[in-house]
Structures are given as C-alpha cells and as structure tokens.
Amino acid sequence: MQATPEELIETLQNKVQRYLEGFDTNVHPYDIAELLVQLREYDESNYLDSLSRLPEELKALVLIELPKHCHEDLIEHFTPTELADMTNTLDTDDGAELIRNIEEVNEEVAEEVLQSLPEEDRQNLEALISFGDYEAGSYMQTELFSAFIDEQIGDSILRLKQLKAAKELDNVYQVYIITRKNIFLGSIPLEDLILLGPKEYYKEIIKEGVNTITVQATDDIHDVVEIASNYDMGAVPVVNAKGRLLGRITSDDIYDIIEERATGQLYHLAGVNDEAEQEESLFRIGKHRAFWLSINLFTAIAASVVIGLFDATIQSLVALAILMPIVASMGGNAGTQTLTVTVRQMALGDISDDDAKKTIRKEVYLALMNGMIFALAIGVVAGVWFSMPLLGVVIALSMLINLFSAGFFGALIPLLLQKANIDPAVGSSVLLTTVTDIVGFFSFLGLASLILI
Numbered sequence: 001m002q003a004t005p006e007e008l009i010e011t012l013q014n015k016v017q018r019y020l021e022g023f024d025t026n027v028h029p030y031d032i033a034e035l036l037v038q039l040r041e042y043d044e045s046n047y048l049d050s051l052s053r054l055p056e057e058l059k060a061l062v063l064i065e066l067p068k069h070c071h072e073d074l075i076e077h078f079t080p081t082e083l084a085d086m087t088n089t090l091d092t093d094d095g096a097e098l099i100r101n102i103e104e105v106n107e108e109v110a111e112e113v114l115q116s117l118p119e120e121d122r123q124n125l126e127a128l129i130s131f132g133d134y135e136a137g138s139y140m141q142t143e144l145f146s147a148f149i150d151e152q153i154g155d156s157i158l159r160l161k162q163l164k165a166a167k168e169l170d171n172v173y174q175v176y177i178i179t180r181k182n183i184f185l186g187s188i189p190l191e192d193l194i195l196l197g198p199k200e201y202y203k204e205i206i207k208e209g210v211n212t213i214t215v216q217a218t219d220d221i222h223d224v225v226e227i228a229s230n231y232d233m234g235a236v237p238v239v240n241a242k243g244r245l246l247g248r249i250t251s252d253d254i255y256d257i258i259e260e261r262a263t264g265q266l267y268h269l270a271g272v273n274d275e276a277e278q279e280e281s282l283f284r285i286g287k288h289r290a291f292w293l294s295i296n297l298f299t300a301i302a303a304s305v306v307i308g309l310f311d312a313t314i315q316s317l318v319a320l321a322i323l324m325p326i327v328a329s330m331g332g333n334a335g336t337q338t339l340t341v342t343v344r345q346m347a348l349g350d351i352s353d354d355d356a357k358k359t360i361r362k363e364v365y366l367a368l369m370n371g372m373i374f375a376l377a378i379g380v381v382a383g384v385w386f387s388m389p390l391l392g393v394v395i396a397l398s399m400l401i402n403l404f405s406a407g408f409f410g411a412l413i414p415l416l417l418q419k420a421n422i423d424p425a426v427g428s429s430v431l432l433t434t435v436t437d438i439v440g441f442f443s444f445l446g447l448a449s450l451i452l453i
Helices: 005-021 029-042 044-052 056-065 068-077 080-088 092-105 107-115 119-129 153-165 190-195 202-208 221-230 251-269 282-308 311-316 319-347 353-385 389-419 428-451
Strands: 146-148 174-178 184-189 235-239 245-250
Touching (some): 056 080, 056 092, 068 092, 092 107, 092 245, 146 153, 174 202, 184 202, 221 251, 245 251, 311 319, 311 428, 319 428, 389 428
Antiparallel strands (some): 235 245
C-alpha cells in the first residue's frame, strides 16, 4: 500500500531526526532524497517546504542524491546565495557536480552561485568544472590527507586530528606523501601508521616501499576505473603533468561511474538513451526512443523487400512461411549473445586491436559449432513435420549460414564501431538484427528456390 503525503512527511521527519542525532547509522541522505521524490509526486509545495527545512549541511547532501530532473525546481525555489551556502558545505567533487547540474538547467544561475562563493572555494570548483565530462579531474576531490616526506608521523597525525575536528576532511584511508613542492611520492594506508612511532619520519617509510600508482587529471575516467579495479584501490591519487598532487578520486565516485557505464551500455544495446530516460516529459523520452525505432523500421522494410523477392516461391510452398521465423529468430538470438559478450569485454578492456581477429575467430567457431547442432535438429524436425526431406536440408543449410553470419557480424560490428570512435553499444543491435534477418531470409528462400521449386 502506497504511503500518504502525511505518512511520508512523518517518516521523513523521523529519519532526519535520527540522522542528526546519530542514533541510526543506516539512515543516509539517499534515503531522505527518496522520500522527498515520493512526496514530490503528491505535492510539490510540500516537497520544497520539507527540503527547505533540512539543516544546511544535510540539505546539500540530499540535493546531490536527488535525480537531475528535480534540479529545475531547486533553481526556482532557492536563491543563488542559498545554493552557494549549500555548495560550500560539500566536498569539492560533490560541489562541482551540483554546479554542473545547475549549469545544465540555467548557466546564468550557475555563474551567480559560483560568484557567491568565497574566492578560494570558487577557484577550486572552477578548476574542477573546467575539465571535460570524461576526464579524471572532473571527478576529483581536492580534500585529502597529505604529509611531507621530511615530516614526523606524529606531527602529521596531529594535523589530521585538527582537520577532522574542523570537519574539513572525511573518508580518510590513505596518507599521500609529498615533497615541499607538492610532488607526489607515494601513498600508504592510514592504518599502517599505527605500527610506526610518532618520531619516525616519512622518508624512512619511502625506503620500505609505498604505492606509487597515480592517474593524471586529463586521463579518461574509464581508465581510472580500470586502474582502481585492477589494483584494488579505494581511492586513486590524481596528479598533473609535472607530478604535483591535485586531489583524489574516491570509491563512491568510482562505483557511480561503474554503475552509470553499465546502465548506459544496457540502454544503448536496446536503442535507448540513458539521459533521456531521466526526463519527466513523456514526449522527450518518446522522441529519443523513436529515433532508433525509425531506423529499425527501415531495416525491417529491407528484410521485407528480401522476402518480397521470393513471393512466388512462398506462394508455391506454404511451409516456407511457417519456417521462416525460426531461421530469423535463431540468428537474432545467436547474434545477440555474441554482441553482448563482445561489447562487455570491450568495456572491460579485455579486447585490444591485436585481439580483434582472435575474438572474431572464436565467435565464428562457436557459431558454427552451435549452427551444426541446431541445423541438424531443425532439419530433422522440418523434414518429418512436412514429410519433405529436402525441406529439412534447405532449412538446415540456411540455419548454418545464418548462425555463422550472426557470430561473425556480432563480433565484427562493435569492433568496427569502436574503430570509428562510435560507442559500440549504440546501434549495434539494430545493425546486427538487419544482417541476421536479411541473411536468414535470403539464404532460406534462395536455397528453397534452387532446391525445392
């Protein structure tokens, strides 16, 4: 049973209270944002009023968790100064994300928010926003715990306590060791400091070996995700071209990127735009879906034209019309299997240019292996069903040809799209369906014309 607005408000107030008092560690700003979104569906004024009543620091964290389509309401409801105050309570990566979201709705308001921030904070956020959408720097958090190589461990820990007490630093897992000129030298887990004495110097730790893996601010964020995954890093240090430490990319951003990428690939394989699906307007969602549906319509017409070439053949033998969907369906499903596996391996970086031929060869072998099995099965079934052994031979050969083309093109199409700098997940399924339909119908009806008619 769906909760009423009154029940949602009561639940919301209870969760906020428990969050502020720290009694319930399971309450997260995301939970509060979810309740607000539900409340918004009933009454926008109650939703905005409840959001306004939240404490400033919590309000900012909740804003980040709200879906993008809700941000237009925020610009109309809050002044640039109020938005700036909320932005100022966030970590720099979250603050930059909030500014970008506002900028997508209204660039002038985003600029006013930036100008309302203290100069140092504004410069930090402007630096992050200046990076491209898929550059590591745009996901970077400048707040981190660093220590100088000629510094004693005890002194750095005292500084960390002060930063934590002032709430200037959260989620500290690593100590980033730097020179006095901010050149990154390596990182060690914070827990390792427990084993060391307060009078020891960081230069002594360097001798024993530290983690020196970094990424540059201009690196592709998907490469950063692969590095974090391959080396089991909860946070990745970011440096500039000269090796100076700029910030870190934390695990929450890495998880978000992984989820966003997986969701995007899933949508793209279905010919759906992931950003468009977050729109509230049914017209806008429908417009984006209609684009690939229109392409699919033309490809379906192309397949129908192939069938039309053999209309006399179909009229002379009705069994062909009954069996045609089997050939097309098997080819489509086999192609989808190959396509899904290939696109996923490409996304994980498991397929390079040198592996392309190997990948295609593997998928062709698999397609031929399955093709022979199912060609034999459908050949026997069709021959017995219609008491025509030659009909069984025709559909068996057609099945083998179509599954071969499904394996070959299912691997080739995404590789070619990637070579052309096009997302291999976008449009691959439509192109592959066209190939398997046309090859399936042409081979089946063509062989039938040669052998049966």
